[in-house]
Structures are given as structure tokens and as C-alpha cells.
Amino acid sequence: MLDSARLTIAARGFRPVVDDVRPVDASEEQARRRDLILVERAREGSLEAFNGLVELYQDHLFGLVARMVPDRDQAADAVQEAFFSAYRNLRSFRGGSVRSWLGRIAINAAMDQQRLRKRRPAQPYPELEDEAWQPPAGPDADPERTALEVERGHVLEAALAAITPDQRNAIVLFDVEGYDYQEIADLTGVSLGTVKSRIHRGRLALRDCLAGSMSLFRGDEG
Helix, strand or coil, X not given: CCCHHHHHHHHHCCCCCCCCCCCCCXXXXXXXXXXXXXXXXXXXXXXXXXXXXXXXXXXXXXXXXXXXXXXXXXXXXXXXXXXXXXXXXXXXXXXXXXXXXXXXXXXXXXXXXXXXXXXXXXXXXXHHHCCCCCCCCCCCCCHHHHHHHHHHHHHHHHHHHHCCHHHHHHHHHHHHCCXXXXXXXXXXXXXXXXXXXXXXXXXXXXXXXXXXXHHHHCCCCC
């Protein structure tokens, strides 16, 4: 039985980052074998093995969910719920990429959060004033470049928050995560034509939202 307190600590004890963080010390095939071993051990009752998956993929899942659920506290809740769901449904894993399997569960958790948010609207983006989630700068970081990247991130997040959730989901899944039209249709439960329409309309809406800030995305000056 799941020791929820221990898993909660593992799932919450991370610093959210926006970038997709992949393990850099192993090839894709090595990572796949490692993940399958951890899943098998978790199926046998090892919470430590499952927490290993949490540590490996919590940043990646947060980066995905945070683009779909603009409120970072709600995004963190969705990630934690995704890990709980994955733990409860370990027996449903049928092989393949553990990373993709966890990603699909996180996407469903994000969409659940969006439905909950519609019923209980919250103040959008209170955390934009909080830089605590940003990864630490390296010793050679250029303060001006860092400030520009932060501003770009804020503008993009605000623009994504301004379009409809359906459009945002489709754009994130297609342009950021690389799912194809059919995969997005299967994930979101809509037709192929609807997916294409949401991506097209969402891109147009994003362009309008970013119209006054395009200078930020035309390359660094100097």
C-alpha cells in the first residue's frame, strides 16, 4: 500500500523549473532500461524505486504541466496527483517509454486541474512576481541576458494564459512536446480537425497577444 506521506515529500520536495530536464548521464536506451527496472521494483512494492522515478521526472512533468496550468501551485498539485495516479496504476504500464507514460498521466492531471479551475477561478499569475522558482545562475551568467530570458518567459506565460485552455493545450502538446495531431486527438478526446483548428487559432491568438512584445524575441542585441 502506498505510503502517501513519504511519496508526498518526494513529490513536493523539488524546485519547479520550466525547461524540459532529461537525464544527461545515460543514453536513451540506458535510461529506458533503468526506468523499466525501477517500474518493476516499484510493482514489487519498493517505494524507494518509485521515488527514484519521481526524482528523475518531476522537473520534466512540471515543465509540461506549468505550460498548461498557468497557476504554479495548481501545476505542482497536478504533478503530485500524476505521480500518485502513476503509482496506483503501475500494473497498467505495458512497456515502452516510462517517460512518455508519465507524461500522458500528467497531461490528464493538467486537464483535470483546468476543469477544476473553471469551477473555482483563481487570481491568475500571482507568482510572476516571485523569482524563487528560477534555476540558479551560473558564475558566468550575463545579468542582462538573464533578465531578458526571464522577461521573455513571463511574456510567453502571460500570453499562453490569455488564450483558451483548449488552444493552450494543443499548442503545448504540438509545438513544445512534439506530439502529432492524432496523438493529441487521442489524448484530449477530440477529432483530428478540432486539434488542427485549435493549434491554428491558438497560434493566431498568441501572435495577437505578443504583438507588442515581439522585440523581445528578435535576437539579443549587442
